[in-house]
Amino acid sequence: MSAEGIPEKTVRIREDIRKMIIRGAGKIARAGAQALAEAAKEYTGDNLKDFLNYMERVAQYVTSARPTAVSLPNAVSYVMIRLRRSTPASVEEAKEVVINAAESFITYSKEAVDRIGKLGAKRIENGDVLMTHCHSTAAVSVMVHAFNQGKISKVYVKETRPKLQGLITAKALSDAGLDVVLIPDSSVRYFMKRVNKVVVGADTIAANGAVINKIGTSLVALAAKEARVRVYVAAETYKFSPRTVIGELVPIEERDPREIVNEEWIKRNPQVRIYNPVFDVTPPEYIDAIITEKGIIPPQAAILILMEDYGMSIQEIMTKDIEELQDDELRE
Amino acid sequence: MGMKNCDEVFSNISVTSHALRQGKILGSTEAGFAVLKDIEEASKSCPEKFPRFLLEAVPSYLKARPTSVVMKNLLREYLDVFLRVASREGLKDAIAQTPQHVESIIENVENIKDAVATLGSKRINDGDIILTHSYSSTIIKLLQKALDRGLKFSVIITESRPIGEGKYAAEVISRLGVDTTLIVDSAVRFVMKRVNRVFVSADAVAANGAVINKAGTSAIALAAKEARVRTYVTAGTYRIGLETVFGELIEGVVLSDASLIMPEDKAKELSGRILVKAPLFDVTPPEYIDAIITEKGVLAPQAIPLIIKEIYGWPPRLRPPEELLEEVRKYVS
Numbered sequence: 001m002s003a004e005g006i007p008e009k010t011v012r013i014r015e016d017i018r019k020m021i022i023r024g025a026g027k028i029a030r031a032g033a034q035a036l037a038e039a040a041k042e043y044t045g046d047n048l049k050d051f052l053n054y055m056e057r058v059a060q061y062v063t064s065a066r067p068t069a070v071s072l073p074n075a076v077s078y079v080m081i082r083l084r085r086s087t088p089a090s091v092e093e094a095k096e097v098v099i100n101a102a103e104s105f106i107t108y109s110k111e112a113v114d115r116i117g118k119l120g121a122k123r124i125e126n127g128d129v130l131m132t133h134c135h136s137t138a139a140v141s142v143m144v145h146a147f148n149q150g151k152i153s154k155v156y157v158k159e160t161r162p163k164l165q166g167l168i169t170a171k172a173l174s175d176a177g178l179d180v181v182l183i184p185d186s187s188v189r190y191f192m193k194r195v196n197k198v199v200v201g202a203d204t205i206a207a208n209g210a211v212i213n214k215i216g217t218s219l220v221a222l223a224a225k226e227a228r229v230r231v232y233v234a235a236e237t238y239k240f241s242p243r244t245v246i247g248e249l250v251p252i253e254e255r256d257p258r259e260i261v262n263e264e265w266i267k268r269n270p271q272v273r274i275y276n277p278v279f280d281v282t283p284p285e286y287i288d289a290i291i292t293e294k295g296i297i298p299p300q301a302a303i304l305i306l307m308e309d310y311g312m313s314i315q316e317i318m319t320k321d322i323e324e325l326q327d328d329e330l331r332e
Numbered sequence: 333m334g335m336k337n338c339d340e341v342f343s344n345i346s347v348t349s350h351a352l353r354q355g356k357i358l359g360s361t362e363a364g365f366a367v368l369k370d371i372e373e374a375s376k377s378c379p380e381k382f383p384r385f386l387l388e389a390v391p392s393y394l395k396a397r398p399t400s401v402v403m404k405n406l407l408r409e410y411l412d413v414f415l416r417v418a419s420r421e422g423l424k425d426a427i428a429q430t431p432q433h434v435e436s437i438i439e440n441v442e443n444i445k446d447a448v449a450t451l452g453s454k455r456i457n458d459g460d461i462i463l464t465h466s467y468s469s470t471i472i473k474l475l476q477k478a479l480d481r482g483l484k485f486s487v488i489i490t491e492s493r494p495i496g497e498g499k500y501a502a503e504v505i506s507r508l509g510v511d512t513t514l515i516v517d518s519a520v521r522f523v524m525k526r527v528n529r530v531f532v533s534a535d536a537v538a539a540n541g542a543v544i545n546k547a548g549t550s551a552i553a554l555a556a557k558e559a560r561v562r563t564y565v566t567a568g569t570y571r572i573g574l575e576t577v578f579g580e581l582i583e584g585v586v587l588s589d590a591s592l593i594m595p596e597d598k599a600k601e602l603s604g605r606i607l608v609k610a611p612l613f614d615v616t617p618p619e620y621i622d623a624i625i626t627e628k629g630v631l632a633p634q635a636i637p638l639i640i641k642e643i644y645g646w647p648p649r650l651r652p653p654e655e656l657l658e659e660v661r662k663y664v665s
Contacts, residue, residue: 181609184493215516216519219521222554260514271507
């Protein structure tokens, strides 16, 4: 996408997102909102219609930095929906709408993790033993809040191959004072009997409440279901994917085989295929509740979050899709 | 390898025991063979203290790998023969014949494995995608036999942490000429939709048909059940935990070595609040297993007592290794 006429600050933020210098759903989302605010601040014209068109173009430009990162389009639409629905009389007024919306999103998203922790901790009972997978700041927030309330003292943390993000979680929890039992992923069913509740994060949540998260999450949820252990997913609302409302699938990225075996092993065994999917999909029926900063919902109510909070109606998404299609066709 | 002296033979007990405990000798049959080989070596290099060696070595091996029903069964078989020959023909002959008895036990197990592999290979269909876990020489043989019959199939194999022997299995299976894919243990449910059959081996089978195998097996069987994929377990009858008929539990080994999970440097800076627990084995309940493939036939797991009855009578007439060792004690001067 062309960066022509888009201010440098915005371009720089977009590049940082694209090159994954800015990582993590929350940080990407806040950077996206910031990029829109910067673009509004730097605008110099005084024709309102031009400004609105300009902002639409900036929105598309920012979103295209990482098309699969769900929090980015959500942050952008959070701001843009407020602009589209406003009735500014001047460019100045319109700028203010953008800047205020971006700021409110940023503050809101920063507070979200803490709110999730507070809400989620209510679901944890005295003496519970928890299990978690991978690393999620929202899930850690729930566990640390529950610990600070004296409800829990021990968490089973899965190593989370191939990248061992379980170590980050283990450190965060032990720094907060919790006892951690670090276990290999293969022993998930072995230890499930000793666990009362599972708390995990999410990368993306689909419109039907299916949770896309680090590979292995769905196996944890299955083992929990078998053992009648409750599964809670802690996730900020900007992780809900509007595009799944219109039937789009969430693509599961496949990563470098060298995360699993080293270069030398690959050279020695060129005929072995290494399959390294990053995420898997946990069906909504294996999830007891999704803990968002707006409240605790059954996974099947995911659509509510999408329509209420991100102003996404099916019509709007469809229309945008058709517009994009036509743009593509015109270009050809 | 030259002849060892008695000191070396005795100090080898702790070396083998350590290797068993740490999962360095991983396969249950390999574990059984390793201790039989030690016994054979001792009978040759240190015949004068051989009964004493048995009294020291056998309990040490059994303690190092309490899950290894195979080791227990093979040791029982050996001690049985040893004591029979010793009482009939004298201690000297029993020691002299030990290499021959050990070889015959090993040969018998190899024959059983071959029969199991043959039966199991018949359960593979052309075009199957097979999922397997850990490293098992019986499973490798089974795949080879299916290939020999001209079947085409592919194999998905897990890393099989904490030891990670699935990587080695991937090397071996791919060299058979099978299309082989390696995945992390966590990806099992993700790929299960595409899998037609699960084949795993058993370290031990309990009297109720529950299967004790490398950690991760039970989660695989669960994911297979969910996806309506059939799970087959290969297990010669020498893997049946006969004592479980009398209520004995088969104990598992849980390692707590941080370096099993993370690189050494990270393990060192681990906070005291973080404990590593890595079980080597887990138990798969019989209801998740479609069939256990033994040399006597392909059975429902619930039919295991039938096999026990056929071989050992019902209730099985068994002498625990401890009782056999008591008898060995008579020969210590």
